[in-house]
Each structure stands twice: as C-alpha cells, then as structure tokens.
Amino acid sequence: MKKIAIALLLLVSTITFGQEKVLLRLNYKKGDKYQTHMKMKQDMGVMVMDMEMTMEMFVEAVKDKKYDLKNNFTFFSTVMEQGGEKMVYNSKMKDEELSGEAKKMASTMKPLLETTIFLNMDDLGNSKLIKLVPEVAGVTQLKDQMSSVQYPKEQVSVGSTWVNVQKTNNIGMEMTYTVTEITKDYVLADITGKVSLMPGAKIGGKLKIDRTTGIPSYMNMKLEAEMMGVTMKMDSEVNMKKI
Numbered sequence: 001m002k003k004i005a006i007a008l009l010l011l012v013s014t015i016t017f018g019q020e021k022v023l024l025r026l027n028y029k030k031g032d033k034y035q036t037h038m039k040m041k042q043d044m045g046v047m048v049m050d051m052e053m054t055m056e057m058f059v060e061a062v063k064d065k066k067y068d069l070k071n072n073f074t075f076f077s078t079v080m081e082q083g084g085e086k087m088v089y090n091s092k093m094k095d096e097e098l099s100g101e102a103k104k105m106a107s108t109m110k111p112l113l114e115t116t117i118f119l120n121m122d123d124l125g126n127s128k129l130i131k132l133v134p135e136v137a138g139v140t141q142l143k144d145q146m147s148s149v150q151y152p153k154e155q156v157s158v159g160s161t162w163v164n165v166q167k168t169n170n171i172g173m174e175m176t177y178t179v180t181e182i183t184k185d186y187v188l189a190d191i192t193g194k195v196s197l198m199p200g201a202k203i204g205g206k207l208k209i210d211r212t213t214g215i216p217s218y219m220n221m222k223l224e225a226e227m228m229g230v231t232m233k234m235d236s237e238v239n240m241k242k243i
Helices: 002-019 100-113 142-146
Strands: 033-043 047-063 066-082 085-090 116-122 127-133 161-168 171-182 186-195 202-210 216-227 230-242
Touching: 066 100, 085 100, 186 216
Parallel strands: none
Antiparallel strands: 033 047, 033 230, 047 066, 066 085, 066 116, 116 127, 161 171, 171 186, 186 202, 202 216, 216 230
C-alpha cells in the first residue's frame, strides 16, 4: 500500500509540473557574478579543433528590468590537428612553451583576453553593446554570440515552442526551442535549428534553464553539415553558474 501511495504521489507531481506554466525571465541582482564555461569540438575532415573558453560576467546595475553587465574572458585554449601537425595553445602557457603557430594564436587572442565588454541586457535576454575597453576591431561581433538565448514574452508549458533568429557575420541562424519538462528547479527544452549558409545542416541540442536566476545553466548543440563533399561536425557544450 505504501509503494502504491508513493507511486501515486510521483505521478501527481509529474502531472502538476507538466501542466505548469512558467514565465522565463532573467533575474539578475546587482553585484551578482556568473561564470560561463564553453567547450567546442569541430571536425572539418581535413582539420580537427578542440576549443575551451571561460568568461566571467558581473552585474553592475539593475534598472527597469534591464541589466548593465561587465564581461571578461578569463581563459582560452585550443588544440588543432591538420595534416599530421598539431598545435596546442592556452592562455596560461608561457611564451617559451609556445610553438611558432601557437605564438601566432596567442597574438590573435591577446586583444580578446584583454578586452572588457560592457552590455545592457533586458530580462528576455536581448542585449545591446555599450562599449569595449579598450576599443578593439573584430571584438564587436562577439556581442551576438554572447546573447545566448532570448526568451518568449508569454509563459511556457510542456510542449510550448519559441524561435530565436540571429545574424552574425552575415550568417543567419534560426533556433527553435521546445519545452520537454518542467521541474521544481529547471525548465528543459530540446533545440532544433537552421543555418542560412547550410540549408542541409542537421542541428539539435538540449537546453536547461534555472528557474530562480533565469540563466541558461546548460546548453548542448550538435551540428552536422555537408560542404563541398566534406562532412563537417560541431559539438558544443556551455555551462553557466553563479559564483
């Protein structure tokens, strides 16, 4: 009898959260600090690249459901293999530890790692670049990549979908999110997508949203596309947490 009661309780809980409607909103507080950690692997047939990046975000001000955010990249690493050659670089390596190719990568990444990116973001996740300190050419385009997920205005429940459309470097991306589960702490969704320059690309992934802070605490994306007879694969994983 006790087992039956527990089973019924679990069933009722599942049904309750399944029917629940949730308003997805960022809920930053002034002084909050967050860390984003991203890992990505690209296999382009002739070249394989593993990349890892860490960024910290500080909430400087909150006004009218808008947030002034200060962002800094704190770590970057990459391993590239092509034609039997391997290049290893990470931002903690000393100059004498770097190969010739790694030194070129270090020179390219140095401006990014030294730049502070100031954004204003609303509670839906739409962002606007305020300034770069120092002003560095080529870093501005990162704003769109940092915007992550934009939430719908209406509440969502299991089965709800919403679409984000972004354009970065003349490449249009359309991501569709479908809510698959709602728990006490998280909203989970599946991701499918389209890329304007890759009409045949297969894109899929998972998203996990923290209900308290509203942050996309986990996101995984997989892409597979055929380009000029070569199969290209990309797998990325992003984790975000309050620190």
